Amino acid sequence: MQASLASINSLQATPKEDPAPEGPAKPEEPNYDKAMASLTEAIERKTAELGEDKEAKKKLVALTEQALTAIQEAKTQDA
Numbered sequence: 001m002q003a004s005l006a007s008i009n010s011l012q013a014t015p016k017e018d019p020a021p022e023g024p025a026k027p028e029e030p031n032y033d034k035a036m037a038s039l040t041e042a043i044e045r046k047t048a049e050l051g052e053d054k055e056a057k058k059k060l061v062a063l064t065e066q067a068l069t070a071i072q073e074a075k076t077q078d079a
Contacts, residue, residue: 007063008042032075039067 043064050056 008046008060008067030074030078032071035071039064039071 043060046060047057050060
């Protein structure tokens, strides 16, 4: 999921600096609703940023499908 969001974010036209890591991350319980909301927000933001770039939008669709598959597989494994 995180890799898919990172790939979606890399489609932007202007590079942004990544914030510095804040030490070791604590493992969290998966929240699939939050993951879906984050994915939806990222897709909406990127769609607007990409404008009329059809090739980039095709890549966005492919990455979205990968992210949805990853979320569904993780949810199934947890069930």
